[in-house]
Amino acid sequence: MKILLLLAWRQLVRQRLQSALTLLGIALGVAVVVAVDLANESSSRALERTLDALTGTATHHIVGPPRGFDEALYLRLRLQGVRASAPVVEGFIRIGGETWRLLGIDPLAESRFRPQVESTDEGALRRLMVEPGSVLAPPRGARHADAEGRMVAEAGGRTEVLRLAGTYRSNAGIDDLLLADIATAQTLLDRVGRLDRIDLQLSASQVEEVAAMLPPGLHVEEAEARRGHTEQLARAFQINLRAMSLLALLVGAFLVYNTVAFGVIRHRELLGTLRAVGATPHQVVMLVMGQALLMGTLGTVLGVLGGLVLGDVLLALVTRTINDLYFVLSVREVTVAPGSLLLGGGMGVAVTLLAAGIPAREAARVAPLTVQRRSHLERRTGRGALIGAVVGAPLILIGLLLPQLAERSLLAGFVALGLIMIGAGALVPLLVAGIGAIGSRVVRGVLGRRAVRGLSAGLSRSGIAVAALAIAVSATVGVTVMVDSFRVSVADWLEAILVGDVYVAPPGTVSSRVDGTLDPSVVERFRALPGVAAVRGTRRVEVMAESGPVSLLAVEAVSHTRDRFTLLAGEPESAWQAFRAGEAVFASEPLAFHRRIEPGDRIELMTDRGMREFPVAAIYRDYGSEAGVVAMGMSIYRQLWDDPDHSSLVLYAAPGVPTDTLLANARAAAAELSQTLEVRSNEAIRSVSLAIFDRTFTVTRVLRLLTVLVAAVGIFGALSAMQIERAREHALLRSLGVTPGGLFLLVGLETALLGLVAGLVAIPLGVVTAEVLIDVINRRAFGWSMDLVVPPAVPLEALTLAVGSALAAGIYPAWRMARTPPALALREE
């Protein structure tokens, strides 16, 4: 056995390039899986930590209307013995270009609520209370302070100078909160006299008691439920990432299999010799598996290390998206989750062993002499191609049917996607064989025939390589088509909703939400502006529905309003009538999907007058919030909520007034106000929105690129293995008079052919993938519907990508072949 071990090692060393490629293939596959998982895990944990910090040990919260409620309630609760209570004012400010969550608390009431945060700065709390504008920051926030401890911050459109009272440290890893005394927070966040919520620790029996003390419009909410809503939002996004990582896992696994299986196939002759000189089948298997285990372990270790680095990059992208869309969150480092490492590592080793195991068993089973006969192997593989097709076709069928069976299950969508991909992969070898068979009839030249037949003859090599490339390219096509379709739908939607000419709003601290307010006097000012035909105010707030918080959009029904809503369900005429009359509301598509609302249903909302029921007249398209929005007329909102403010204003230009003139007028008017306002044209809003959309998909794009990269490396390994195997044939061609350039072309052509086949498979598979992503995954994760748009360039792009990556992978082996003196290859047998 010692000789066998030596042999195993020497082979790996002698075939350095092949070994390195195998390692790279395994490592890349593992790295992508590990990185995506780490990024997902780290962002989840950061979200959890932040939610922990916000919730603390509270069991319930008293929450109320959008702009908070009268602070006097707190004293009433305290005097009535609800002592496990703490007032909170919460909002966002910007410091040094970064958005921070500011938590305004009463330190004296906090004791039992947020034990994870501590400060060791002497007197920090005294300063917090007696120095207005002072905050406690985590160490990384403290660096924004100057020598005197001052920090310039933007809050609600105003610039404020904050004072650093001290730093806090958190044993729970919280570092994205600023803590301030409630007096400071009320001032900074424009909440004087009001609280955003009261944290409570209540036993089950106390809940009713406390609820009974509340004025209308306020209610007691379970902390867990509130947390759940936030987590749910981010989860949909993370699930999408998970889908990408599963795709990467699939492609990675295919490629690891591919690379390792090649290595074993290439050693068949050696294995045959070993068998011939008396090695037992068991010994042969052990040799192959030992080699594979060594490579698998090494590659996996490299992959896990690479995954840690890559994870860092992905995490930054993931965090940015979460911030853009869901929740202000800062995650600065990858939390090394053992689970992620195990997942990637396990995948690497398991797939390696599986990939080596099948050919090893085969090699060990067959008689020593036949092992050396390649045609035998190819016949077996030909049978394998048939088996693959027999397995693959039903898998695809099940994949297509599954989403229909499990109607709302997101998991079923993913499983379906996986089944379709694996099924298509299993079909590829037969397809390749078929193309080979047809090609050999159609192609006239002998060399051309050789290339075409080489495809199917070398099925054991080309089949898996083509399948892997096809899957990688189809994943790319699928994601591209999905993102493009999405973007087209979003652009159409923006076109529909941006009917005004100029938009006025306080600067948002989180791009996805407007949390500033415009008071009525500001509105009057813009109404009086020259060149304004009409001003429509909108109010966007968060209110409680029976099933958790929901965004409420109140719009003034001027003549243009109607265009704003693209109704997807409901009878348009009567729906509009009811909406204008304030008799009904509209539900956005995600809301309707998540809460199973249909036109004619009723939705209960907590108003300042208590719970009220609203009939839903129609469902409208909205990509602005995946949690869902209830839209209603402004008049009914003002009746039921004591909130005279606006969130934003839409100005319509008078006939003949150019938008630019109106924009300039509006900016001039805004400049005179004490509050900073953003005045933008509809064009600017459109481009900003699309920029955010594109940013959201950066991480998707990076993953897509990685998937292709992984595939290209696998193809490279496969091709160089194939070409090295065919060295003898190529040497013969050289000796028969094929020039080096001719041989280079020939090999290039063969490679391109592989890519072409992969590309042809990838186009329909990619479109199906996109369809599943759009109609199943996105629909179920976010509740959005969109039209499938296959850009005309996509088929060409897919072919270019497939052929290009195959060619890129084939260039080196071709060059090497062309350069090798034929004498060398011919002499050996």
Added chain:
Amino acid sequence: MTAMQGRKRVGARWCLPGFLLALAVLAGCGAPEPPSDSGVNVAEALGQAEAEGFARATDPRRFRFPADHGPHPAFRNEWWYLTGNLEGTGGRRFGFQVTFFRIGLSAEPVESPSAWAANAVWMAHFALTDAHGKRFHAFERFARDAVGLAGAQAEPLAVWLEEWRLTGTEDGLPWRLEMAEEGIGLNLSLEPQKPPVLQGDAGLSQKSAEPGNASYYYSIPRLAARGTVTSNGETIPVTGLAWLDREWSTSALGPDQVGWDWFALQFDDGSDLMLYRLRRRDGATDPHSAGSFITPEGGKRALAAGDFELEPVEMWESPRGGRYPVAWRLRLPALGLELVIRPLLRDQELELTVRYWEGAVDVHGTRGGRPVQGRGYVELTGYAE
């Protein structure tokens, strides 16, 4: 006297040196004490405001009542301190202690549009000794001097922290003391039986040699208490005698003073005794220890450190650490008093932000050879470990 001992295990009612207010929001760092029942840990300093800007007790002043029953916000620290022995039907004995502390954070008002802005915080302690049930309860609260959560005013008198409160009627007297938490309650009317006694030098009580290290200090040594005690869901009518101590200052304690033993005793012959012994690091009695003897008519005789001898006769080992001398022999040769002081319960230790012993006691002995007895309160600080 009351005990505020923090990190340095040193403190005094009149100066709160190194007063470390534990705030759990920032708690956790090396917190040696277990959380009290209000969930507050001793760990982190609220930090003491600079004395600068606050008024100091340097010269005797004119006391005016009822105005001086109200707050003196120009000084950094102030408290209203009530202790008393009560008796229910069938001779069931209770002791109570209620303290409202005002702690100034800043001499200047805080400029803010928010009603929550406060330049002072309040801490209150409430302890009840149930001698019959052999139970001792202690509670603590904090609140800021804002939005009505806590505060004080002179006329009519009101000192409150949430629903814990000491209030006067429109006409002034009697006062009403209302305390309740977790099924333990106290609801008393308090009627002074003697005029206020100005302690020290006409109310200026010097605590160390350093000028300004002094407080304004007066007591009402005898208040008739009548009302109810609630314990274990049972509300019992009670009567008895209470003692009020009032002090305000902007002081700091000398570094070698480690604690004190404070006694407030009411005798059945109508006379009362207050004295405190400041203990030095080496165990010796600080020369600034002092006291006063008040005759049944309200006349005061000042006592100096050399006028009394104190000798522990029984030590009690706290399960939370530390040994307290809970019974004493007290000799005041100048008054012909020889007394033995024994606690109603041994464990009357308050395990709060600051841990100290404050409990109801019985007194037996002789005055000029004739038997005398009484009740009172003793406070022991600087013993906890």
Added chain:
Amino acid sequence: MTSDPRLHISGLTRRFPDAPHPVLDRLDFAVNGGEIVAVLGRSGSGKSTLFNLIAGIDAADAGSVSVGGTDLTRLSERDRTLFRRRRIGFVYQFFNLIPTLTVEENAALPLELNGDRSRGEVRRLLAAVGLADRADDFPDRLSGGEQQRVAIARALVHHPDLILADEPTGNLDAESGERAIQLLTDLTRERGASLLIATHSLAVSRLADRVLTLEAGRLTERTGALAW
């Protein structure tokens, strides 16, 4: 004909880096048009090296190889390849057929490489080697002798001036070998080509016009009756 040797070799030297002596040491010899020359030598004597040098698929350390008056050592790699494609035919010990091409396609390969798609000569030659009925089979269905006959057809199909056969019978049984070599020599003579054949078989060498012996890097020529 003597004035225009088909193959002329002079001072041909080839060393391998690790070997103490050159494999080929200043060889000089010529092969005339229509002449069949056998090169005898033990395994490892350098026969294959000599053939590779003549074919231009290995480079000499010194000396020249000229075929039909063209000095191959002075041509570029590309020109040498094009020259080889037109003027030289090969038969190998291990047949070296391309497994993915049929018998006919294998045989037609040199013609196609020269841009000639006609199949008449291919079929004629296949008939001549007795494999007309196997034209559409793939090589792995043929016996060794049959495969070698396909290789012979392939070597002759483009009418080369010179045919190089490296141990053509080395992998065949005696009978198949004899049949193959007979076909090779017959067809060569029929077409007036020259044949250089490496062998260690006396039977083969008997069919040659001349026999050269390669030993210790040097060639010796034997004429007339063979002593061994």
